[in-house]
Amino acid sequence: MSTRKLLLAVGVVCSFGAGSALAETPGLGKPIAEGDIAAWNIDVLPDGTGLPPGSGTAKQGAAIYSQKCALCHGENGVNPAPGVVPMVGPSKFDRIDTMKTVPYYKYATTLYDVMRRSMPFPMPKTLTNDELYALSAYILSLNKIIREDEVMDAKSLPQVKMPNRDNFIVWDPDKIEYDPLHVQAPAMR
Amino acid sequence: MSNRKSRTGSPPLEAVAGNGLLDRRVLLRGGAVIAGAMGTGVAVTGAAAEAPLANDPWSLEMGTVVPAYQVPSRFEKDVVRTRSNPNNEFRNSHARTPHHLLQGTVTPNGLFFSICHSGLPDIDPAQHKLVIHGLVKQPLVYTVESLSRYPMVTRMHFLECSGNSAPMFSNAPLQVTAQAIHGLVSNAEWTGVPLSTLLEETGIDPKATWLLAEGADSLGLHRSVPIKKALDDAMIALYQNGERIQPGNGYPMRLLLPGYQGNMNVKYVRRIKLIDQPAMSFFESKTYSQILPNGKMWLFHFTQEVKSFITQPSFGHALKGPGIYEISGVAYSGNGRISRVMVSADGGKSWAQAALNAPVVPKAFTRFRMPWRWDGQPAILQSRAWDEAGNVQPTRAEFVAARGQTEKPVATPLAFPNQHYNSITSWGIDSKGEIKHVYA
Numbered sequence: 141m142s143t144r145k146l147l148l149a150v151g152v153v154c155s156f157g158a159g160s161a162l163a164e165t166p167g168l169g170k171p172i173a174e175g176d177i178a179a180w181n182i183d184v185l186p187d188g189t190g191l192p193p194g195s196g197t198a199k200q201g202a203a204i205y206s207q208k209c210a211l212c213h214g215e216n217g218v219n220p221a222p223g224v225v226p227m228v229g230p231s232k233f234d235r236i237d238t239m240k241t242v243p244y245y246k247y248a249t250t251l252y253d254v255m256r257r258s259m260p261f262p263m264p265k266t267l268t269n270d271e272l273y274a275l276s277a278y279i280l281s282l283n284k285i286i287r288e289d290e291v292m293d294a295k296s297l298p299q300v301k302m303p304n305r306d307n308f309i310v311w312d313p314d315k316i317e318y319d320p321l322h323v324q325a326p327a328m329r
Numbered sequence: 330m331s332n333r334k335s336r337t338g339s340p341p342l343e344a345v346a347g348n349g350l351l352d353r354r355v356l357l358r359g360g361a362v363i364a365g366a367m368g369t370g371v372a373v374t375g376a377a378a379e380a381p382l383a384n385d386p387w388s389l390e391m392g393t394v395v396p397a398y399q400v401p402s403r404f405e406k407d408v409v410r411t412r413s414n415p416n417n418e419f420r421n422s423h424a425r426t427p428h429h430l431l432q433g434t435v436t437p438n439g440l441f442f443s444i445c446h447s448g449l450p451d452i453d454p455a456q457h458k459l460v461i462h463g464l465v466k467q468p469l470v471y472t473v474e475s476l477s478r479y480p481m482v483t484r485m486h487f488l489e490c491s492g493n494s495a496p497m498f499s500n501a502p503l504q505v506t507a508q509a510i511h512g513l514v515s516n517a518e519w520t521g522v523p524l525s526t527l528l529e530e531t532g533i534d535p536k537a538t539w540l541l542a543e544g545a546d547s548l549g550l551h552r553s554v555p556i557k558k559a560l561d562d563a564m565i566a567l568y569q570n571g572e573r574i575q576p577g578n579g580y581p582m583r584l585l586l587p588g589y590q591g592n593m594n595v596k597y598v599r600r601i602k603l604i605d606q607p608a609m610s611f612f613e614s615k616t617y618s619q620i621l622p623n624g625k626m627w628l629f630h631f632t633q634e635v636k637s638f639i640t641q642p643s644f645g646h647a648l649k650g651p652g653i654y655e656i657s658g659v660a661y662s663g664n665g666r667i668s669r670v671m672v673s674a675d676g677g678k679s680w681a682q683a684a685l686n687a688p689v690v691p692k693a694f695t696r697f698r699m700p701w702r703w704d705g706q707p708a709i710l711q712s713r714a715w716d717e718a719g720n721v722q723p724t725r726a727e728f729v730a731a732r733g734q735t736e737k738p739v740a741t742p743l744a745f746p747n748q749h750y751n752s753i754t755s756w757g758i759d760s761k762g763e764i765k766h767v768y769a
Contacts (some may be wrong), residue, residue, distance in 0.1 A: 169461070169469025169530050177462055180600050183541055183551065186609045212419060223420040233620045235499065236526045236733040237746035245614045246628070254611035261419050261447065263568035264547050305624070310574070311630035318557040320535040 182265075184253040188298035191252065194269035195293035198286075201278025204271050208260050217282045227279050233302045242285050246308055248300035252276050273297070346681035348674035349702040350656075353684040386399040398437075410440055411508055413743050421446040423743070424577065425512025426638045433656035434485070434659065434686065434694040436574065437569050444490055444513070450597055454573075454581035457545065459565065463602035466532030473567070479522040482564060484587070485693040487661045489514035489633045491590035491617055491748045497725070498732075498746040499739035502766040506645040509742040510754065510766070513640050516661070518692035519585050519601045521566035524559050524601075537603035540691030541610070542584045545599040552593045553607040554586060558631075562587050586693040588663030589631045590749075592617055619748045622733035627749075633663035635722050635749040637670055637697065637714035648762030649704035660695045662716035666690070668695040669715040676709035676755065676769040677724065683712070691717075708725075708758045709769045725768050728752035 163216070174181075184190040204216065209227070214220040217227030229241030242251055256272055258264050277292040286292075286300055310316065343352045401408065408431075410424035424443045436442075454473045462468035472704035493513035496503045497554055503510070533556070540559055543551035554563070566574060566585040574580045579596030584593050592612050607613065607629070619627045637660035642648060656674075660667045666689050671680040692705045697712065723731070728751070735746050757767035 165480075165526055165530055166475075167530060168475035168478055169527065170475075172460060172462070172468050172470050174462060174468060175574050177460055177468065177600075180460065180543070181462070181602070182549075183602065183610075185604065185606055185607060185609055199630070221419075223414075223418065233626065234623060234624055235736065236620045237735050238620055240615050240618075240620070244618075244626075245609075247609050247614070250611055250614045252610050253608070257551070258447075258547075258611070264447075264549065299501060307624065308626045308628040309621075311627045312632065315631060316538075316555040316629060318538055318558065320533070320537075320556075 182253075182256055184249045184256065186247040186249050186298065187193050188249065188294055191249070191294035191297060192269040193294065194273050195291050196270050196272070196274025196277050197291055198277040198281040198288045198298075200235060200270075200324060201274035201276070201281075204274055205269075205278050208267070208271075209275070228282050231283065231285075233304065233307070241283075242279055243285065243303050245302055246305050248276065248280060248285070248302055251279060252297060344702070345677070346673065347679035348706070348708045349680040349704055350672060350679075350702040351653075352675050353682060354458050355532045359422070369422040370741040410442070411512065417448055422429040422448065423513065425508050426515045428507045428638070428659070429509055429638070429643045429645050430508075432657070432696075434696050435570060436517055436694075438517070438572065438575050438578075441515040441517060441569070441575060441578055442488075442490070442513050443548070443575075444591070445577060446550055447546055449576045450546045451576075452545060452581060452597060457581050458600065459582065459599055459601070461527055461531045461603075463540070463599045463604055464534035464537035465528075465603055465694075466534070466642075469527070469531050471527065471565075471748060474568060476522050476565060476567060476582070479526060481520050481522055481567075483520040483568075484562075484564075485516065485518050485520060485690045486585065486587045487514055487633075487662075487694050488585075488591050488594060489663075491592065491630070491747040493634065494636070494638075494750040494754075495745045495747060496739060496742040497750050497752065497754070498734055500734045500736065501738040502768050503739065503742050504766055505642065505742045507638055507640055507643045507754075514633075514636075516659070516670070517569045517604055518571065519564065520568035520571075521582070521585060524563040524565055526582070527565065528559065533603060536605045538603050538605055539607050540603045541608045542593075542595040542598050543600040543602075544579075544595050546599040550592075550595060550612065551600075551608060551610045552595055553604075553610060553613055554584070554589075554593060556603070558586055558589065565649060577641070586631075588633060588665075590617060590633055593631060617748060619732075620668070622731075630749055631663075633661075634749065634751045635662035635664065635667070635714050635716040635720045636660070637667075637712040637722060638754040639672075639710050639712050639756060642710070642758070642764055644758050644764050644766050646764055648703055648764070650762070651703050654701050654703055656699040656701050656710055656712075658697055658712050660685075660697055660712070660714035661692070661694050662714070662718070662719040662720065663692055664716045664720055665692065666717040667695040667697075667714055668717045671713045672697070672699040673711045673713075674701060674708045677711055677753075680713070703758070703762075705760060705762075707760055709767060710756045710758065711753050711769065716720065723752050725752040725755070 231243035273292045280286045330382040399412040459471045492512035564585045583596045639658035683699040686696040755769040757765045
């Protein structure tokens with residue numbers, strides 16, 4: 141962090157500390173190095189931040205899917221178990237209750253992230269990075285979003301153009317936009 | 330509107346709207362007026378005289394042992410949550426609050442609604458950790474014990490799944506209780522540490538615009554939250570109605586984002602990471618994004634909009650003869666305080682202002698009450714709420730015009746055709762006093 145940014149950060153702290161005695165907090169948080177958070181720090185962001193090394197193809201993914209996913213989500217991504225979403229679904233959303241599956245996502249990174257943290261449902265966080273790339277490739281190709289021979293890795297996955305990407309409207313940007321230089325004192329509310 | 334004609338012959342209470350709605354000030358004046366009316370009403374409704382009183386067994390012998398942690402009377406066994414997945418199959422589980430059997434504004438902890446996407450985690454509070462990291466000056470780890478030393482705040486807030494009331498997207502009204510329709514909202518007093526206090530300790534890199542909050546459950550459920558909200562009224566909640574948070578509601582700690590859709594109030598929160606873009610997690614990308622009739626989709630619809638519904642009388646109840654009743658229900662808004670609730674007994678043709686139970690707290694349940702003389706003729710009861718930000722609860726027709734409805738009737742109230750439904754609910758009463766869910 142640059143000196144200027146550091147100063148800005150301090151400024152933010154000061155501005156929202158105003159009114160409650162500054163820095164008069166118990167200070168009981170234990171410092172930890174970012175590296176020591178690695179086991180939990182598994183999120184993947186839309187720009188690809190957080191994607192690990194590795195790669196996979198749809199062909200590799202098909203075999204893994206059949207073994208680890210099909211029981212609940214259905215062979216070939218269709219006809220899932222009751223109450224479970226299929227992996228193949230509509231890519232046109234012309235009814236308000238159209239089933240939303242992978243083609244609904246704005247970014248392909250969401251698919252990698254949710255499998256990495258949540259799947260397989262009975263034993264989450266057990267898939268390897270390569271398996272996750274292969275499954276991503278397989279599921280995206282089942283939905284004809286990528287070709288069968290495309291390799292998914294940290295570079296290619298964020299570049300996949302999802303079919304529904306441009307149809308989203310942010311509901312209320314005013315609730316999101318945030319100016320760090322003009323933070324109001326929250327403690328006083 | 331003035332309607333002093335009384336079919337029952339009891340002393341005329343001032344009617345303020347069609348079909349027998351009475352002046353809410355009757356409630357404020359206390360029992361005298363109501364008691365007077367009801368006293369006369371007894372003879373009018375022809376109730377038989379009470380038999381001579383005798384002592385029941387419980388008045389003649391000592392009772393049972395007083396338990397260490399008390400539960401409701403065995404006679405209240407039907408006042409329970411309804412569950413979507415009682416056998417814990419590999420999918421999510423919902424448990425809905427029985428609003429039609431409750432009163433006041435506080436949802437008892439045992440009846441607070443719960444949605445768990447991968448069962449109830451059995452978290453040892455001594456082992457649970459919360460790390461705050463990412464775009465901060467210093468990543469820090471907190472425990473239940475260390476947070477217990479922090480200055481806390483206590484506030485009443487509702488929590489609502491954005492899929493609450495989704496059965497009303499059906500193009501035909503489902504004949505189910507307020508519990509089935511509106512049971513995914515509850516209200517509690519929460520106590521915890523303001524998130525801003527902890528962010529003050531970690532420091533915030535000005536590049537941070539969002540944070541992601543992640544749970545310790547097996548799903549690792551995570552959601553993106555604007556930093557703006559985190560610094561406003563967000564809290565790491567540790568207590569619910571005075572006791573530790575229930576396992577189904579996030580034990581030992583959860584993120585509380587007053588007024589925001591339930592799923593963002595991440596339960597079992599173990600990690601908060603400050604980031605420079607929304608994470609586009611599974612739940613914000615898919616489940617909690619809404620398809621609109623024009624083929625576009627809403628993203629980041631966080632606020633639970635103004636809503637009210639009548640809990641008494643409602644589907645599942647029956648009116649036992651003409652006379653004085655109280656219409657009552659709850660109103661709330663993620664935008665702030667409820668400013669007004671209007672009630673109609675004639676399907677929206679005429680309206681009268683309901684009494685609001687004080688105090689009216691922002692982003693919390695407000696109980697409304699309206700005295701009503703039912704004349705035994707068909708009636709349609711509705712409530713409509715306004716919030717202090719000027720938002721008004723839409724009629725069903727207004728809502729459907731903007732957000733749409735299903736093309737076919739929805740088969741089960743457990744389905745979620747869409748999200749963020751907040752129109753007026755109508756209960757139709759026939760001349761026998763039976764109550765149906767209707768669209769009016």
